[in-house]
Amino acid sequence: MRSLRSPFLLALADVLISALVVAPLVVAYWRGTWQVVDAYLVPLVGDPLNGWLSLAFGITIHLVFALLQPLLGLAPLRPHATFLALSRAYTALFGIACVNCWRGIWKVLDHELGITPLADAGSFAAALLALALTRTVRNISAPPFVVAVDDALGYFKFPTAFRTKISLAENGRRQVETKDSEDPYQRYGRSVIARAGVASWCAVRYVADCVVSVVVIGSLVVVVWRGAWYLVDRLLFPEKPEWSAWGSLILGYSIAVFVFSLQVPAVALCARLKHGFLRLVTADTFIFLSFCGTVNVWRGVWNLLNIHLLPDFPLMSNWLTHVVGLLVLMLLHCSNSILVRGVWFDGEEEKGACVVFPVLYIRHYSKKQHMGANHGIPAEEEMQTIKQGDVVHPLMSNHHNKSSDIQSSHREKEEESAHVRRDSDSTPLTPDVTREIIIGRTT
Template sequence: MRGSTAGLADTLASGSRAHAVLLELADALFASIVVAPAVVAYWKATWTLMDLYVLPENSVGSAAVCTAFGFCCDLLFCLTQNHLSRYLCPDRGRLTYYVLSRLYTCLAGVACVGAWRGAWNLLNECTGDSAKTLLSTTAAATLSLAALRSLRNICAAPFAVAVDTPQDYFDVPTMFRTSTRETALYVLDCVFSVAVVGSLVVFVWRGSWALLDMFLFPDDQLRSCWTSLLVGYALVVATFALQAPVRWAAARLHGAARLLLADVYHLVSFLATVNVWRGVWGLLDIYLFPDSPKISNWCTHIVSLTLLILLNCSNSIIVRGVYIDGEEPAGECVVFPCHYLRLFFHKERTKKRHRQALAAAALAANRKIEEASVPLQMPEEKV
């Protein structure tokens, strides 16, 4: 769910320090107040629609169908990412690219929700929901991700905003970064990234969510959801506020110490994320047309997806790719990829500089033409 921030600091490092701080604060607010609720609403609506339409009388069969569909689509998108990037680009037609890329997002979003719902429900059927089992499976999955240096993949909105840029619209980073020229190894890499790492992330989310259901006011759903939402956003504020000192500390640490700091910081951000998601999800169930689940969830699905597409960050709904803990240099490994407004203003500044450079070049060319067109005056002969 989380993107890489490698190289972004240097790209966006322009303007005054106060201006940069204001944009960073605006990005955090945008990710927390706009993107995160919209992403959660999309997932909640799509998940519930699958409950209503995909073999509703057979829970195991429904989970199996969703798992097969979701993982097959995720694997297909991973295997064909280079071909999609090559043939679906604005250079081949902007309207065609825009329509097909957004259709890709719609299908990939449904596939991701299906894969998660299937694995989540199959785990419920196979392991049960006792506290001891939940704690053990969650701890085992968390330690496994940490051992694979991929714990950061449990993070999601509001700590990750995927901007829909043509350059990396279809990119799906794999665990071992295998080249597509090594066909067999690349296929195995994609399978491992989608099936193993993806499943471990689902296990962590499922266990954490179920434990909150079990211990956070289990007899009062409304109170439980509001508490989860408030706790989640309080942790979001604290996590964003701690980013500067944690980044400073990470830049001065090396090796295992820096990796441990990054993992702890990502775990704190995950606790904030899962509480926010659980709170928004539960409150939508309670307040948004609870007596008409089909109308409620279809409206939520369409409105949230349309909003994210119009905001140019619809890929935030997709869970894809494997990002390695500490792969960015120095303190960049603890920077969350929430660069929506900063990327927008950087793009506008780049366009302005380009226009100014073109205008200056045109002015210089005009001056040369004028100088060349002035006739040379012959010196007067002396009498």
């Protein structure tokens, strides 16, 4: 009985932590950072230049971190203090860049389009349609429907739109890899000129990929958020700020409870849909419903902080939420939740996993500790980031492992293969085999 109830309690705890702890802290950080920039930059340069400066700074830092992923990924995990200082400095700077990027786009649109019902609704609809056509609607998700833990392995990595990447080959030479070929040099022989040409072309593709991911997809996400936020401003008690804030908070959390409760039938429906287009539409509709809750939670927390947290000392209030939000999230090892980075595609996971939200906190670290204890290997170095498909809704956690609609067949085959290698007397238990076993059990 305990084994049936424990997964439910862990999953429920993850949802509660995401909704009641992580989400308010992330909103507090964003609110403080955004309004601190307002307080210093607007009086200094005025409109619209402050928006363009924020945009230039934010996009530049974001692009630099995207382009330097291969080098940042070489950061040593030991000593722990060195990695901790480097990674948290990265998060602190990247967080400021993300806020400035969003603030810049937001302010520039305010100045260029104006804040009118037609402009807000039109930009919102156009950006949402563009995201739907490019299968990137899920990038509008944010806490409480997303929790990003500060895992050492892959701390600096995030996916780009075309999944182009640069890595270091085993022989120490730089090699360019794309999703089309693991070794593009094989098709062009061994000549230095051919390799240099292929490497240059793939590097150009990598830069273009980063630009599209950050500038195009990232900007569309901001436009959707801005339009939705302004529409709620007009519809929900526009003449009564406090009522409007409390209304947003109550509405947002009500939608969040409804969406999390609806995941069981949503997962079952997506798992049974054979037509890819219908499955994609269902997933996008479910994600958009969660987005309606997310916007209202953010707007409610943000405006209530403005109203009730040191209203007579706004600059102190903003600095307080900026610092406290960041430090507490770092202490909780989920400060990466403040970052807006990477491009994910709708319906990327198999079957019903595409509508399960990546809300893992206790389960992530519990699984990590369990793996380290069972295999005698430092969990921080061997633990792979848990995929979104492993996230379980509380109401379905008891039967998740038994459901053939949620688990994919290729994962079962990989796990079976890993167990065969482990139990075979003829196959030595090398570090590579051990790593494969661990990854097989994780995925």
